[in-house]
Amino acid sequence: xxxxxxxxxxxxxxxxxxxxxxxxxxxxxxxxxxxxxxxxxxxxxxxxxxxxxxxxxxxxxxxxxxxxxxxxxxxxxxxxxxxxxxxxxxxxxxxxxxxxxxxxxxxxxxxxxxxxxxxxxxxxxxxxxxxxxxxxxxxxxxxxxxxxxxxxxxxxxxxxxxxxxxxxxxxxxxxxxxxxxxxxxxxxxxxxxxxxxxxxxxxxxxxxxxxxxxxxxxxxxxxxxxxxxxxxxxxxxxxxxxxxxxxxxxxxx
Amino acid sequence: xxxxxxxxxxxxxxxxxxxxxxxxxxxxxxxxxxxxxxxxxxxxxxxxxxxxxxxxxxxxxxxxxxxxxxxxxxxxxxxxxxxxxxxxxxxxxxxxxxxxxxxxxxxxxxxxxxxxxxxxxxxxxxxxxxxxxxxxxxxxxxxxxxxxxxxxxxxxxxxxxxxxxxxxxxxxxxxxxxxxxxxxxxxxxxxxxxxxxxxxxxxxxxxxxxx
Ligand SMILES: Nc1ncnc2c1ncn2[C@@H]1O[C@H](COP(=O)(O)OP(=O)(O)O)[C@@H](O)[C@H]1O
Ligand SMILES: [Mg+2]
Numbered sequence: 001x002x003x004x005x006x007x008x009x010x011x012x013x014x015x016x017x018x019x020x021x022x023x024x025x026x027x028x029x030x031x032x033x034x035x036x037x038x039x040x041x042x043x044x045x046x047x048x049x050x051x052x053x054x055x056x057x058x059x060x061x062x063x064x065x066x067x068x069x070x071x072x073x074x075x076x077x078x079x080x081x082x083x084x085x086x087x088x089x090x091x092x093x094x095x096x097x098x099x100x101x102x103x104x105x106x107x108x109x110x111x112x113x114x115x116x117x118x119x120x121x122x123x124x125x126x127x128x129x130x131x132x133x134x135x136x137x138x139x140x141x142x143x144x145x146x147x148x149x150x151x152x153x154x155x156x157x158x159x160x161x162x163x164x165x166x167x168x169x170x171x172x173x174x175x176x177x178x179x180x181x182x183x184x185x186x187x188x189x190x191x192x193x194x195x196x197x198x199x200x201x202x203x204x205x206x207x208x209x210x211x212x213x214x215x216x217x218x219x220x221x222x223x224x225x226x227x228x229x230x231x232x233x234x235x236x237x238x239x240x241x242x243x244x245x246x247x248x249x250x251x252x253x
Numbered sequence: 254x255x256x257x258x259x260x261x262x263x264x265x266x267x268x269x270x271x272x273x274x275x276x277x278x279x280x281x282x283x284x285x286x287x288x289x290x291x292x293x294x295x296x297x298x299x300x301x302x303x304x305x306x307x308x309x310x311x312x313x314x315x316x317x318x319x320x321x322x323x324x325x326x327x328x329x330x331x332x333x334x335x336x337x338x339x340x341x342x343x344x345x346x347x348x349x350x351x352x353x354x355x356x357x358x359x360x361x362x363x364x365x366x367x368x369x370x371x372x373x374x375x376x377x378x379x380x381x382x383x384x385x386x387x388x389x390x391x392x393x394x395x396x397x398x399x400x401x402x403x404x405x406x407x408x409x410x411x412x413x414x415x416x417x418x419x420x421x422x423x424x425x426x427x428x429x430x431x432x433x434x435x436x437x438x439x440x441x442x443x444x445x446x447x448x449x450x451x452x453x454x455x456x457x458x459x460x461x462x463x464x
Contacts, residue, residue, distance in 0.1 A: 209326055236328045238462040249331045250257035 001071045001088065001169040001200055003029040003052055008066035010047060010056065010224075017047050019224040022066070027219075027229060034192060034201045036211040036232065039221030040252065045204040048221070049172045052202065053089040054082055070170070087114065090168035094175040096155035098147035098162075103130075103139050106147045106158060110166035125165050133161035134191050153184025160191065171195065173203040177210065189214050208248060212236050220244045260325050264334065267317045271338050274310040275386040277303055278345045282382055282445060285352035286375035289359045289438060290367055300356035307349035311342045330462065337459045341389065344448040344455075348382065351441040351448075358434050365431050368417060371439055374410045377403065378446045385452040394460050400453035407446040414439045 005027040010018035021027060029035050037045040047056065054075060056062045068075050075085055087110075099106050107126040116122060126143065130136040135157040139150070147158055156176060163171060173192075177185040192201060192214050205211050211218050212232060219229040220243075228235060228244040239245045246252050281303040288296035318335050321327060327335055381403050388397035418436050422429045458464075 208328070212328075237332065237464055239329055245329050248328050250260060252256045 002031045003170065003200070003202075004067075004069045005029070005051075006067040006069075008048075008051065008064065008068060010044075010051065010065075011061075011063045012059065013061040017224050018044050018051070018064075021048065021226050027226065029200065029202060030217070031200050032196055032198070033216040034196050034203060034214050036215035036218045037202070037204045037221060038206070038208060038211055038218060039247070041206075043221040044224045045221050046174050049091075049174055049202055049204055052170065052172055053086050053091055054080075055091070057082070087166050088168055089170045089172060090163035090166055092156070092159050092163055092171065092173040092176045095179050096152060096159050098150070098155050098158050100146070100148060102144050103147045103150070103158065104143040106162050107165045109162065114166070129161040129165040130158075132164050132195070133157045134187065134194075135161055151184070153180050153187060156180060156184065156188060157191065160188075160195075164195075168199065170200045170202070173201065175204050175206060178206065185210070208236070220247060222247070257325075260321075260327075263317065263321055263325070264327065264331060267314055267321065267338055268334060270310060270314050270317075271341060272390060274307060274314065274342065274345050275389065277307050277310065278348045279379070279383055279386060281307065281349055281352040282379050285355040285359075286379060286442075289355050289362075290372055290375070292359060292362065292364070294360055297356040297359045300353055304349045304353040307346060311346040314338060314342050333459050333462060333464070336464075337455045340455050341452055344451045348445050348448050351445050355438050355441050358438055362434060363431050365428065368414065368435065370410055370414045370417060371435060371442070374407060374414065374439060374442050377407055377410070378442045378449070381407070381446050381449040385449040385456070388453055388456045389459075392456070392460055394457060397453040397456040397460070400450045404446050404450045407443055411439055411443045 005022035007023045007026075008018055008021040009016070037049065039045055050056045051064065051068055052070070052075075056064060064076065066076075070085070070088070073080065099109065101109075104126055107129050108122045111122060111125050116125070127136060127140075130139060135154060138154060139158075147155065150158060156179075160171075160176075177188050180188065189210065192203070195201060196216075203211075203215065215232045217230065218232040218235040220227045220235065220239075220241075222243055228239060228241045230240070234240075235244060236248055239248060281300055284296055284303065285300045287293065288300060318339050321335060381400055384396050384403075385400055387393060388400070415436065418432045418439075422432045
């Protein structure tokens, strides 16, 4: 599934956090690609990624205008089924946040809430999700053990597996490796490259090398605006906007 | 203070050294041609010194550039600057070698006069190198592109020199050693011209931001 954004503005009370994203020709996030959001802290990356699964709805005084279309449907229309939207658009956070329950129950959590009760079916989903998240071999013999006993990198892969178990089409990741060591980061990056064959992935990263390693397209944010959105190769080899150039080379400020 | 001040300083230092290396390359060409034309052995000796300096600068710039690539991951225009610097130092180092070889031959030549055509070639090649350096320092796309045309002239003169000297060898076989050495000098000059053209091409890519 692709995402298209037309003239998106977002306010937290009086604060104008996103300013006219996709204002001219619109912004298109392509299917089966990895799209990276980069930019200085506080420029609105997390805010924007949360627009895609309406996570901002939970925030008081948050107002959003514009058109966000996923799979041909404007997700901010009244008729939108939010549960279905969140099923389609999964999210992985900066700090791994496994539930304090067994590895198995973590993964089975979403399918159970979507009404799957049969043990055999759940078993199958758990195994498939863990395999997809490249975690199965490491945990298959201790599915009943607490997820909190896993290492940080394993916990993050568990969270990815948990997201996959809901069978999403789009996966949003907000700095998913910033709390991990380089080896775990490498494993997650390999995993992301693998997952994009099946899913559309949007990732916020403050690690520019990570953006160059895994993303196909990159959007550079500055003070609530998308300054430049292009092929990652283009952004890091020959950006068009001076502000992008200054940011990626670290000349910012 | 700008962000990544230390990184910017290191990058600037590499680029400053490259400009210094360019100046040495200009000097070594001028001095080797002058030494050759005037049979000035003292000047020829000085050429060897400059060549050593150029070599040292090449290693210094290369090391600092590679270190910057590994440690600081420069991107965008910074990356182009470093990758072009890494290539230009190779051209400059080769130019140094060729100038040194010209100086070496100076010491071995007899007193037979230097043909005007070789002198002319020397003048043009020195000009080319200066233009190449100027195009780099001033980011002058037009000047960079002009080098290719001048090089055609150099190649034409080189052909003339070859014919002249081949005829001289036939006429006067006992002078063939001298004539062959003159051909070598012409060939070295021609190669210096090629390196100047290379530098121009790299400047062109740098200005256009191409990888
Ligand atoms: N819940 C909120 N209420 C009010 N302001 C917020 C809220 N969340 C974020 N902001 C503000 O919006 C701006 C963008 O924040 P955020 O999207 O988290 O940036 P980033 O992820 O790029 O660091 C910041 O100025 C931040 O202070
Ligand atoms: Mg954020």
